[in-house]
Amino acid sequence: MKNASLILQVATKTLEIEASALREMSASLGDAFVGSVNAIFSSQGRVVATGIGKTAIVAQKIVATFNSTGTPAIFLHAADAIHGDIGMVQPNDVVLCISKSGETAEIKMLALLTRQLGNPLIAMVGRPDSTLAQRAEHVLHTPVDREADPNDLAPTTSTTLQMAMGDALATALLALRGFSPQDFARYHPGGSLGKQLYLRVSDLHAHNQQPAVFPQTPLHETLLEMTAKCLGATAVLVPGTRQLAGIITDGDLRRMLARATDLQNVVAQDIMTATPKTVANDTLAIQALAMLRAHSITQLPVVDSAGQYLGFIHLHDLLREGLV
Template sequence: MISEGLIRKTALRTLEIEMKALRALQESIDGEFEACVNAVFACQGRLVVTGIGKSALVGQKIVATLNSTGTPALFMHAADAIHGDLGMIQPGDFVLCLSKSGETPEIRVLVPLLKNLGNPIIGMVGNRASYLGRHASYVLCTPVDQEADPNNLAPTASTTAQMALGDALATSLLALRGFSPQDFAQFHPGGALGKQLYLRVSDLYPQNERPAVQEEDSLQQTILEMTSKRLGATAVLNPTGQLSGIVTDGDLRRMLERGNGFDNLLARDIMTSGPKTITENAMAVKALQVMRKNSITQLVVTDEAGTYKGFVHLHDLIREGLI
């Protein structure tokens, strides 16, 4: 169909134009960019991000990224700023102004007000010679020759460049702060992402039963322990109470397939020695990785000394949204 060819052609053209804009953006990572990052890192206030139109939407995303990676930031719409929201800005704050042209009326009104307040201005702008570019303390240049839409009108490549340079700013500040996964978890306690960073096996296994039999226990005792504790498995302990093996549903099926007499079988006769284990202090996402790697649905939990503590099951990880 003609429309299918047009769709593919337009989509590929869009991506090519935006990739070209990103490649050109690499030249903006220069000494001035480094000086800007160092200044923001050293400032005692926050990074106030402002803009209008599509740049305002990009600015809100940049603020979210900054806050989640350890740089205090807030968004101030450029149009609202000149109608009262300018009071959001405090001494010590830096102001990041986003504007493709650097000449919009709101920016031209806002910039002198910011200069009167004495707050350093960072201009993320496509034209260094623009009003914003000339009056900014630091210029983060986002030059874009062509927007991606066929009419070269809708902000597409230009907003892509702004978004990417905002990410570069945030990640550079993150690197200077030595922001760790633990820090990230502190700001992302909700959802699967946060749980991957803070949820431990010790948060999960105490909710489950603790099935266990001795090596010399009978097959009947073993099956009763497995079914009553509802985990589809039981640990097998040696006379000193240490983990010796595990009996799972799979072990029972294999026993039945062999078809030998069952009357005299003991737990040690059907158990799997050396079962997969995980320590109680391990991250829950690590337990998931081990289960996936070995195509199993439960892991024996031990302490650092190897003492049996219980089980963590795949259902626990599903319940917590890790899958």
């Protein structure tokens, strides 16, 4: 392996520099951070996050985090702002301006424009004595002794601190808003985390067929029903009702075949498992998965609040949704 020692040495040093800077910044949080959070929390508008160069990319990430955790936010590139896009800033918005030096021409102009508009300005800046900091109502200091690259040039430590400070703002606001797991699911309906919080058995079993036989159904017909419905199981219903008398799975069939010598007179009730494990229709899908795992099975009959048979949920349903 080529230059392994050098690679690991540089990588370790990078992480140590950034970790040390994060600890220093964490220890310095105080009234300025609290004031910034309260300014955003009490605002009737949005957070307009802005920057230039690498800080513009950081600002976009912070906007995404804010929006996904209940704080409305938009991104505004600092260069675009001073060439007409400052009109995106509405009267109730709070402007979050991110800069390492606080002295970039576009940043200084944007800070001045923000003051003229009368919007609250939060500066996330590496130099608390900079022009940007002096023009801001609230200053979030992201202290950078050195960048993490060997030449102390590439934005590494500075952008790490900015990203982390953005996360700290978002999580503090999340806590103030009482943002719940259910709220998170509402903002992330397509992700696996969101699905764990909102997807229910009723959303899945309805797409499956509903295999069913009766206690006196002959073995041959039972096999045909299980094969046709492709779920590896069938419900056995009390005649004239939708109540479960039991279920038959592929495993039940194999066990029956291992012990039976005369199959001609076998009927469903001779094979079925009485009082099977069931899952309620309104159960969260992730809880159904836990039941399947706990009992080492691949399907569960679904019942309503009155115990009426509705169908099956299968492990494959949960696999398709990315819950496994």
